[in-house]
Amino acid sequence: MYPLSPPAVYAHTSVVEEPRYKQRLDRVVAALETSVEPIVYRDEDIPRMVLEDGILAGRVSMGTLEVVPDPILLLNTFRFDGRRRERFDWLHEQGIPGEGHIEAALLGYEPWRWACYNLPDDPHRGDKVCRPCWRLHFQHGCVHKCKYCGCGGILATMVNVEDWISHLDRLIAAHPWQQTYLLEDDADIPCLEPELGCLGPIIEYFGTLEDRYVVIHTKSWNVDWMLDLPHNGNTIIVWSLSADTQSREIEPVCGTTEERIEAARKAQEAGYQIRYKLKPIVPVCGWREEARAMIDLIFERTQPDLISLCVFMWHAVDDMKRKLPVELLDPKILRAAEEARIPPSETMTAPYPDDVRAEIYEYHFREIRRHDPDIPVSLSTENWRMWRRLGPMLGFTATDYVCGCGPNSTPGLRRLQVHPFDAARGGPQADFNEM
Ligand code: SF4
Ligand code: SF4
Structure with a gap:
């Protein structure tokens, strides 16, 4: 796993009382760079840990900090007891608001979340093209310290992967239209492996399935431990x-x-099936030359089945300047963002205006096509306008493209066989949202 020096390690009683989970804790702690004595806690301690110990205080955009420490580690178990609503209400009564992933992780709930993207209950359905699906969660928080990200400060991971898999089996059976399952959109799950010993069983479990795939989304180098696992092509x-x-x-x-x-x-x-998301693309000085070198290297060393593109977004321009090292940014493109001043409330794709993003996409597309005339290239979480503009070049529409973590983007697929929004209309089955 990564060399880490967390300021503290917390372990729930349900972790230390079960020998298999305790072994996972012990292995992670033994691999830390500096020795830390785990603090064992009960649920009743959570309010004090949050309000007095400040375990969530480091959850700010990491680019706004002078120094970013390694995250606190917190090991917990999923409860699977149907008490999610009641436990959130209890947490709120203790003075801890919010029902985000991290609060759920503290309580031991939400092993998956229904992402309603582009369906009627999605408030951004007119402004962002993505795919509705179940997304899997096992951790929240990350060791990677990306400047634009707020997932630092604490990394909460579950350890009862065997229970998680048995419930996941039911989720998959109940939603036969979903073929691929993204594991983590706000964590980078290989980083504590192999010591944690949880991602291996997940890969092996998917290896036993027919035409069902787990999608591990990562920026990590840490893969040596997984090379010999029986993944059966399903990761x-x-x-x-x-x-x-x-x-x-x-x-x-x-x-x-x-x-x-x-x-x-x-x-x-x-x-393993590998693919790339160039996301977020931050236009730094010399971005064209650097993009060309990156794409050359991709095709020199690997054969991905698809590539998705997404320019840096979801920020007002001043917010971006607070987080990113402004001196690195391409000044002409930064000026375009400053002049456009698109607030993110108006469009999910701020701060760069359409013309700038289109230019960046076109450049990357041409560079990819220099190497491969056929590989599917799609946009990730772009808006409808951009799809109308660039769809003809890409050879896709907003509703038939394959992409990095789309729920029906199975290995090697060239174009969706099902309409992504119609396919998801059969789900979700409600009780899975309450886990
Ligand atoms: S790898 Fe992802 S989750 Fe981790 S810090 Fe970077 S953006 Fe955040
Ligand atoms: S890769 Fe596809 S499914 Fe994944 S976030 Fe992007 S658009 Fe959505």
């Missing part, structure tokens, strides 16, 4: 990849561009 690893300056200066603890591509090469050699 897709999506590298979120960035070019050199961004990988070193803005995503400083992730693998570099070359390290991530090398990890993908090893995984590919071990039979």
Whole structure:
């Protein structure tokens, strides 16, 4: 696992009282760079840990901090007892608001969440094209310290993977239309492996299934431990990849561009399906040359089945400038964002205006096509306008493209066989939302 020096390690009583879970805790603690005595806690201690110990205080955009410490580690178990609503109400009564992933992780709930993207109850359905589906959760928080991200400060991981898998089996059976399952959109799950010993069983479990896939989304170099696992071709690893300056200066603890591509090469050699999301693309000075070098290296070392693109978004321009090292940003493109001043409330794609994003997409697309005339290239979480503009070039529409973590983007697929929004209309089955 990564070399880490967390300021504290918390372990719930349900972790230390079960020998198999305790072994997982012991292995992680033994692998830390500095020795830490785990603090064993009960649920009743959570309010004090949050309000007095400040375990959630470090959850701010990491680019706004002078120094970003390694996250606190917290090991817990999923409860699967149907008391999610009651336990959230209890937490709120204790003065801790919010029902985000981290609060759920503290309580031991939400092993998955229904992402209603582009369905009638999605408030952003007119402004963002994505795919409705179940998304799987096992951790919340990350060791990677990307400057634009707020997932630092604490990394909460569950340890009862065997229980999680048995409930996941029911979820999969109840939603036959969903073929691929993204594991984590706000954590980077390989980082505590193999010591944690949870991702291996997940990969092996999917390896037993027919035409069902887990999608591991990562910026990590840490793959050696997984190369010999019996994955049976049912694990897709999506590298979120960035070019050199961004990988070193803005995503400083992730693998570099070359390290991530090398990890993908090893995984590919071990039979895993690999693919890339160039997301977020931060237009730094020299972005064209760096993008070209990155894409050259992708095709020199690996054969992804698809590539998805997404320019840096979800920020007002001033918010972006607070988080990112402004001196690294392409000044002409930054000026375009400053002049446009798009507030994120108006569009999910702020701060860069459409013309700028389109230019960046077109450049990346041309570079990819220099190497491969056929590989599917799609946009991730872009808006409808951009799809109308670039769809003809990409050869897809907003409703038939395959992409990094789409729920029906199975390995090697060239175009969706089902309409992504119609396919999901059969779900979700309600009781799975209450776990
Ligand atoms: S790898 Fe992802 S989750 Fe981790 S810090 Fe970076 S953006 Fe956040
Ligand atoms: S890759 Fe596809 S499903 Fe995943 S976030 Fe992007 S658009 Fe949505």
